[in-house]
Amino acid sequence: MSFLDALKEIFPASALRFDDASREEYGRDESDQGTHLPEVVAFASNAQEVAALLGLCQRERVPVTPCGARSGKSGGSLPVRGGVALSLERMNHILEVNVEDLTATVQPGVILGDLMKTVEAKGLFYPPDPNSWDWCTLGGNIAENAGGPRALKYGVTRDYVLGMEWVVPTGEVLRVGKRTIKGVAGYDLVGLFVGSEGTLGVATEITLQLLPLPRAVCTALMLFSELDGAARAVSAILAHGILPRTLELLDPVAIRALEGSGYHYPGGTQAALIFEVDGSAEEPLLAEVARAAAIAEEHGAREVQVAQGTAQREKIWEGRRQVSPSLRKLARHKLSEDIVVPRGKIPEMIAATHAMGARLGLTVATYGHAGDGNLHANVLYGGPEDLPRVQEAMATIMRHAIRLGGTITGEHGVGVAKRRFLQLEQSPELIDLQRRLQRFFDPAGIMNPGKIFPDAP
Amino acid sequence: MSFLDALKEIFPASALRFDDASREEYGRDESDQGTHLPEVVAFASNAQEVAALLGLCQRERVPVTPCGARSGKSGGSLPVRGGVALSLERMNHILEVNVEDLTATVQPGVILGDLMKTVEAKGLFYPPDPNSWDWCTLGGNIAENAGGPRALKYGVTRDYVLGMEWVVPTGEVLRVGKRTIKGVAGYDLVGLFVGSEGTLGVATEITLQLLPLPRAVCTALMLFSELDGAARAVSAILAHGILPRTLELLDPVAIRALEGSGYHYPGGTQAALIFEVDGSAEEPLLAEVARAAAIAEEHGAREVQVAQGTAQREKIWEGRRQVSPSLRKLARHKLSEDIVVPRGKIPEMIAATHAMGARLGLTVATYGHAGDGNLHANVLYGGPEDLPRVQEAMATIMRHAIRLGGTITGEHGVGVAKRRFLQLEQSPELIDLQRRLQRFFDPAGIMNPGKIFPDAP
Numbered sequence: 083m084s085f086l087d088a089l090k091e092i093f094p095a096s097a098l099r100f101d102d103a104s105r106e107e108y109g110r111d112e113s114d115q116g117t118h119l120p121e122v123v124a125f126a127s128n129a130q131e132v133a134a135l136l137g138l139c140q141r142e143r144v145p146v147t148p149c150g151a152r153s154g155k156s157g158g159s160l161p162v163r164g165g166v167a168l169s170l171e172r173m174n175h176i177l178e179v180n181v182e183d184l185t186a187t188v189q190p191g192v193i194l195g196d197l198m199k200t201v202e203a204k205g206l207f208y209p210p211d212p213n214s215w216d217w218c219t220l221g222g223n224i225a226e227n228a229g230g231p232r233a234l235k236y237g238v239t240r241d242y243v244l245g246m247e248w249v250v251p252t253g254e255v256l257r258v259g260k261r262t263i264k265g266v267a268g269y270d271l272v273g274l275f276v277g278s279e280g281t282l283g284v285a286t287e288i289t290l291q292l293l294p295l296p297r298a299v300c301t302a303l304m305l306f307s308e309l310d311g312a313a314r315a316v317s318a319i320l321a322h323g324i325l326p327r328t329l330e331l332l333d334p335v336a337i338r339a340l341e342g343s344g345y346h347y348p349g350g351t352q353a354a355l356i357f358e359v360d361g362s363a364e365e366p367l368l369a370e371v372a373r374a375a376a377i378a379e380e381h382g383a384r385e386v387q388v389a390q391g392t393a394q395r396e397k398i399w400e401g402r403r404q405v406s407p408s409l410r411k412l413a414r415h416k417l418s419e420d421i422v423v424p425r426g427k428i429p430e431m432i433a434a435t436h437a438m439g440a441r442l443g444l445t446v447a448t449y450g451h452a453g454d455g456n457l458h459a460n461v462l463y464g465g466p467e468d469l470p471r472v473q474e475a476m477a478t479i480m481r482h483a484i485r486l487g488g489t490i491t492g493e494h495g496v497g498v499a500k501r502r503f504l505q506l507e508q509s510p511e512l513i514d515l516q517r518r519l520q521r522f523f524d525p526a527g528i529m530n531p532g533k534i535f536p537d538a539p
Numbered sequence: 540m541s542f543l544d545a546l547k548e549i550f551p552a553s554a555l556r557f558d559d560a561s562r563e564e565y566g567r568d569e570s571d572q573g574t575h576l577p578e579v580v581a582f583a584s585n586a587q588e589v590a591a592l593l594g595l596c597q598r599e600r601v602p603v604t605p606c607g608a609r610s611g612k613s614g615g616s617l618p619v620r621g622g623v624a625l626s627l628e629r630m631n632h633i634l635e636v637n638v639e640d641l642t643a644t645v646q647p648g649v650i651l652g653d654l655m656k657t658v659e660a661k662g663l664f665y666p667p668d669p670n671s672w673d674w675c676t677l678g679g680n681i682a683e684n685a686g687g688p689r690a691l692k693y694g695v696t697r698d699y700v701l702g703m704e705w706v707v708p709t710g711e712v713l714r715v716g717k718r719t720i721k722g723v724a725g726y727d728l729v730g731l732f733v734g735s736e737g738t739l740g741v742a743t744e745i746t747l748q749l750l751p752l753p754r755a756v757c758t759a760l761m762l763f764s765e766l767d768g769a770a771r772a773v774s775a776i777l778a779h780g781i782l783p784r785t786l787e788l789l790d791p792v793a794i795r796a797l798e799g800s801g802y803h804y805p806g807g808t809q810a811a812l813i814f815e816v817d818g819s820a821e822e823p824l825l826a827e828v829a830r831a832a833a834i835a836e837e838h839g840a841r842e843v844q845v846a847q848g849t850a851q852r853e854k855i856w857e858g859r860r861q862v863s864p865s866l867r868k869l870a871r872h873k874l875s876e877d878i879v880v881p882r883g884k885i886p887e888m889i890a891a892t893h894a895m896g897a898r899l900g901l902t903v904a905t906y907g908h909a910g911d912g913n914l915h916a917n918v919l920y921g922g923p924e925d926l927p928r929v930q931e932a933m934a935t936i937m938r939h940a941i942r943l944g945g946t947i948t949g950e951h952g953v954g955v956a957k958r959r960f961l962q963l964e965q966s967p968e969l970i971d972l973q974r975r976l977q978r979f980f981d982p983a984g985i986m987n988p989g990k991i992f993p994d995a996p
Contacts, residue, residue: 182774182883205780227723238721240730241698256969262879263911264695264949266684266734267957267964268991269973273697273730277723294780317639323662323751324819362781363823370819422719426639454720492721500724507724512713516726522979534725 085142089122089166092134097125097172108149108167112214114417115157115498120147120167127172129247129255129286135168136284137253139528147530148280150191150219153212155418156497158226158279162532170221173286176200184292185244185261190221190285197290207295209236209327212493213403224285227277229493231328231402234453235360236293238493240276247287248275251524261289279495280530282523296360299327300367301389303398304355304378305347309333309436311382312353313429316452318377319357320425324370329453330356330402333432335462336449339408345401348385355383355452356402358395406460409447413462416447417472421483422456422492434482435459442471456492480506496534504536542599546579546623549591554582554629565606565624569671571874572614572955577604577624584629586704586712586743592625593741594710596985604987605737607648607676610669612875613954615683615736619989627678630743633657641749642701642718647678647742654747664752666693666784669950670860681742684734686950688785688859691910692817693750695950697733704744705732708981718746736952737987739980753817756784757824758846760855761812761835762804766790766893768839769810770886773909775838776814776831777882783831786910787813787859790889792919793906796865802858805842812840812909813859815852863917866904870919873904874929878940879913879949891939892916899928913949937963953991961993 083091089098099105100122109117126132139146145165152159161167174191181204188197194208195216201208211230212218218228224246229238245259248271259265259272275282306312316329332340332354340346347354355378359370368388375386389395409416423431432448439446439461450458461475480490480503490496490503504513517535521527540548546555556562557579566574583589596603602622609616618624631648638661645654651665652673658665668687669675675685681703686695702716705728716722716729732739763769773786789797789811797803804811812835816827825845832843846852866873880888889905896903896918907915918932937947937960947953947960961970974992978984 180881180883182778183881184777185881227727229721233721237698240727241694250972254968254972256972257966258969260879260946261944262881262913262946262949264686264690264879264908264913265946266950266952267946267948267961268953268969269739269976270684270697270730270734271969271973273727273733276730277727282726294777294782297780320641320751321639323754325751361818361823362827366818366820366823422717422721424637424640424642424718425720426637451721456719456721487718489717489719489722489724491724492719493723495723496725504724509714511711512715512725512728515707515711515713516728519726519979522976 085144088138089124092131092138093124097127099123108169109161111152111154111157111159113155113157113160113497113499115160118160118162119164120161121164123167123169125169125172129249132168132249132284132286133253133255135166136249136251139166140252140526143526144528145531146528148225148284150222151217153214153218154222154226154497155420155494156491156499158495158497158533160498162498168284171219179204179206181206185289186292187287187289188220189287190219190224192220194218194220194223201292202295205295206292208242208290208292210239210242213406220288221285224276224288225278225280226495229456231330231451234329234451235325235327240273242291243272243276243288244291245289246272246275246285248283248285250283251529263291279497279533281520281533283529297362298364298367299358299360299395300364300371301356301358301395301398302371302375303387304357304375304383305351305385306353306383307350308382309353309432310429312355313432313452315355315378315381315383316428317426318381319374320453322373322377324374326357326359326453328356328358331449331452332405333448335445335447336405339405339412339447340401342411343404343408345404356398405449409460409462413445414464416460416462417476419459419476419479420491420494421459421479421488423483423486423488425455427486428452428455431457431483431486435479438475438478442475444471444475446475455488477503498533501534501536504534542601545595546581549588549595550581554584556580565626566618568609568611568614568616570612570614570617570954570956572617575617575619576621577618578621580624580626582626582629586706589625589706589741589743590710590712592623593706593708596623597709597983600983601985602988603985605682605741607679608674610671610675611679611683611954612877612951613948613956615952615954615990617955619955625741628676636661636663638663642746643749644744644746645677646744647676647681649677651675651677651680658749659752662752663749665699665747665749667696667699670863677745678742681733681745682735682737683952686913688787688908691786691908692782692784697730699748700729700733700745701748702746703729703732703742705740705742707740708986720748736954736990738977738990740986754819755821755824756815756817756852757821757828758813758815758852758855759828759832760844761814761832761840762808762842763810763840764807765839766810766889767886769812770889770909772812772835772838772840773885774883775834777910779830779834781827781831783814783816783910785813785815788906788909789862790905792902792904793862796862796869796904797858799868800861800865802861813855862906866917866919870902871921873917873919874933876916876933876936877913877948877951878916878936878945880940880943880945882912884943885909885912888914888940888943892936895932895935899932901928901932903932912945934960955990958991958993961991
């Protein structure tokens with residue numbers, strides 16, 4: 083039987099697409115890493131189909147690249163070696179929200195925002211909040227170990243995954259993990275699989291831990307006339323024992339980008355922090371904001387605006403979310419970095435990034451989750467003629483982050499975008515061990531090939 | 540060269556002990572699983588010695604069992620196949636506490652309580668708090684993924700390990716993980732290694748995430764005349780959106796055990812909850828305690844005592860810590876269980892445990908971290924003649940926990956104590972995959988053999 087005939091035995095006709103438009107659509111994501119056409123797009127409806135497909139592809143040595151909403155920034159869902167694009171988007175049911183146990187069980191194609199709204203309506207809280215929350219899927223969040231602003235206080239996706247139904251690359255369906263908060267029976271395969279970027283298998287059901295929804299939230303926008311003061315205020319606030327749920331930084335370029343939008347900040351603002359705390363009552367949060375505001379003022383903040391009510395809070399965040407699209411107005415292209423440095427090194431990292439931009443004659447916007455050291459450095463450029471300088475800038479930023487004790491990626495993943503750079507951070511022995519571990523799970527090397535690890539020498 | 544000569548080339552004479560007293564001492568732990576003599580005890584002072592030892596043992600196929608304080612409850616540090624007991628206790632330096640980055644870097648032999656005190660003196664907080672905190676070591680905490688009462692709000696050891704220097708069973712020294720809070724470069728080997736119970740290698744340096752020390756703590760002791768009401772109050776408090784840092788339960792047997800000690804509760808008390816919240820200010824915590832107290836009273840609490848100051852709080856906790864040793868006064872022997880059930884199933888689990896005790900004619904004390912569903916069921920017995928009934932009781936408790944969607948171990952690990960029971964929770968396919976993964980890392984099967992997995996059929 084041909085591969086195609088075998089595929090048609092696994093999936094109904096309505097779940098397979100071979101047309102050019104579909105192949106184009108599933109050959110792209112949000113990473114600026116080009117279009118890579120799969121030969122077919124398969125839409126799974128259950129774990130059995132996924133298992134049969136992986137078993138078939140393992141036998142026939144055909145590449146399989148799983149995808150959700152293709153909102154990723156590192157090219158994790160690009161079928162760079164062709165083969166099958168496996169979409170999980172039709173497995174989009176929230177199977178259970180258990181108020182007593184504080185858990186939710188979902189299929190991988192559920193959109194994160196849908197889960198957030200569903201649990202919040204029941205007084206519960208699922209904290210991870212990548213910028214694409216209103217269209218990314220939980221399966222993709224699992225594959226990339228997605229973060230977001232609230233990671234500062236609440237951690238990342240990994241911290242909320244209790245258990246999964248998981249199809250390994252050889253086609254077996256396993257139940258890994260647990261349904262309880264604690265549990266140490268056997269190896270933590272959930273820990274290994276979350277963040278494996280589609281190379282160690284596919285989640286077909288996910289049980290997540292939830293928290294009680296905080297009853298009060300308080301948000302402040304802190305405006306600075308100097309970037310360095312804002313960067314130092316980040317460390318100082320944390321060192322004073324304040325743990326906000328978000329502490330976001332915007333640099334002068336990010337602020338200038340917003341001028342064209344409806345969210346501009348007062349003239350002379352060169353940097354801004356978005357500080358947000360949550361808890362069980364409003365009053366102590368206001369006291370916390372006042373303490374943080376005093377620290378910010380010691381570091382040169384010229385103005386601190388405290389949001390009055392949900393609408394004002396939402397306006398502050400809408401501005402933050404507009405930074406990335408607004409930057410596209412300053413230049414035709416941008417490449418987005420995602421490095422992390424130890425929190426004490428934030429001022430140094432920002433200064434180095436801007437100095438590097440000046441040296442190479444490139445505009446660089448640095449903003450993001452400064453509270454946990456996760457900065458998004460966006461290099462802006464006009465066209466392909468700038469690419470050599472842009473590549474040099476990206477490499478320089480990553481090298482500098484590593485020198486400061488940091489990492490090349492905080493939440494976007496390595497994917498194709500950073501596989502050349504993994505060796506900056508990890509030893510040849512560690513990379514070799516991981517490559518062998520990948521082969522342990524996937525002898526034929528079919529699962530999302532061409533990702534994470536540089537090609538073997 | 541003989542194995543012994545090779546050993547003496549790796550370690551100085553002062554770091555090797557062959558005498559009977561030492562072998563006896565390092566053949567025991569806190570698990571009631573008997574004494575298992577190693578042939579030699581080796582005390583490592585650095586990663587190079589550990590690496591050389593593992594490389595030698597891998598070549599010569601000699602078992603190595605790492606140990607710290609041997610405070611474990613599942614027999615993880617028992618050298619059940621003889622060979623080398625590898626003690627990390629001399630690697631006991633706190634290498635760095637970084638206030639700006641909120642991190643600490645330690646050697647594996649550092650005692651948890653020493654780290655706690657050191658970071659608290661700097662206004663920082665390391666939350667995991669197993670009962671043995673004043674003598675267990677961080678290396679052991681890593682191996683077992685230790686928990687404790689505060690896990691309810693703050694999670695377990697795994698949630699605080701950023702990166703490690705790790706010696707794999709074939710003797711290579713690797714740096715895994717990161718020094719930053721976020722980071723997703725490559726596979727999460729830290730996640731895989733933490734909780735691997737000494738079977739996938741040895742941590743020789745550990746970088747931990749810290750938090751700001753909460754500025755206010757408030758503790759309440761809630762007394763009930765019926766156990767069922769207390770168990771239901773646990774779920775109800777959490778379902779009302781209150782997230783305490785601890786919510787501990789004591790059943791009638793645990794309370795009776797305390798009568799002989801200095802910490803007895805008022806007559807007629809059949810159950811107690813220890814409720815503790817923390818945050819940035821005292822006042823809202825008192826409001827939180829008042830809300831929880833009202834819920835407890837709805838569920839039959841007859842008295843709620845709020846601790847006034849540190850001394851009263853410490854007295855409440857001292858009582859909690861005395862439960863385990865006090866139970867030994869009620870009966871000569873006890874076997875301690877460590878199951879977890881989904882939180883909504885706590886009342887059912889407690890009722891089932893007590894019914895089982897009545898049926899088998901055994902006294903069972905059930906207490907522990909009820910807030911996260913992690914119950915310590917202690918089966919009391921007089922002597923070896925009771926063991927068949929005790930074994931039946933343990934198996935029944937684990938089976939019931941699994942039926943309710945729980946796990947056989949929340950924080951003690953599988954070790955030797957529960958390896959016969961792993962198959963209650965995990966499929967043959969999953970156990971087989973983990974066994975093969977173990978062999979991937981440890982081809983000769985030298986690292987802590989005889990643990991976690993049942994003997995292959």
